[in-house]
Amino acid sequence: MKMRWTSVVWSVVYLLLLLSLLSPLSIVTVFFLILPATILFATLSTRSFLLHVLPVWLIAFIIHPVNLLLAVYFAIPALVMGWAYKKKMPALRTLMSGAGTILAEMLVLLLIGTVFLNFDLSSYVHDIVKMTMSPLKDVGGNNPLVNDMTWTPEQMQMLSNATMQMIPFAMIVSSFMMAVITHSLARPIIESTAFHVPKLKPAREWMLPRSLIWYYLIGVIIEVFARRGDSPFLTMISANLVPLLHICFMIQAIGFFYYLGHSRKWHPIVPLLMTIPILLFPPMRIIGILDLAFPLRQFMTKSKR
Incomplete structure (x- = not known):
């Protein structure tokens, strides 16, 4: 050009x-x-x-x-x-x-x-956590609410380890x-330059693979064993796999409400407003799980008729 x-x-x-x-x-x-x-x-x-x-x-x-x-x-x-x-x-x-x-x-x-x-990533993360927590002690002053939050070296190390596990x-x-x-x-x-670029499907057509349900079940099982056991590997998997799947289910829930709004001919602002509680109230991801596990969209369409 x-x-x-x-x-x-x-x-x-x-x-x-x-x-x-x-x-x-x-x-x-x-x-x-x-x-x-x-x-x-x-x-x-x-x-x-x-x-x-x-x-x-x-x-x-x-x-x-x-x-x-x-x-x-x-x-x-x-x-x-x-x-x-x-x-x-x-x-x-x-x-x-x-x-x-x-x-x-x-x-x-x-x-x-x-x-x-x-480069030692673990030491770097520990230094960042320590630097982040230090201002809380300085700002606290004589505030008993803040002074009661004493961070021991062991607790700081636990926080650093948890942060390390969430890096992936x-x-x-x-x-x-x-x-x-x-x-x-x-x-x-x-x-705008007259060059066509494919766009994503409308939100109402978003449908993630149903196999995510099985991955989620595996992730929950791993999370249970990680809490009972002492395996850093299992803990790292559960700390990353389950939150990623939660995001996927939230996306699926958003797609469901856009589908429902399109089929019921709601005002376009309604599905958009419905995404707010999904983002602010994570347990609403259960709607995305149900939408993947069961024919929820077909059921809602039939109920309309």
């Missing part, structure tokens, strides 16, 4: 996002860093893409060399998703490809840091969130 001023704007946005990674804003901007490169790669030829990106990388490198490493790191999933858009792959496949690439990069980076740089869950969720945010913003922007 021909170079447009909008491409230049996205190049500037890309540069600003890269520079923000070394600032406190990175906790937010990191979730949007894949977006500009994805849009540029999907809407431009390879030559034009390089003409836009290389100056950005050069400026970022001049300001701080670390910026170039971060740019390359986040450019890889952007190229994967941009290539998927060019090939007009299904939206779900594009999301999974992007999330999978981000997750693989995290694992490779962790492996390199552990093997070659002697955090990595998977953050990877998927980055891919979802990128797709949600990139698809309409790319569509």
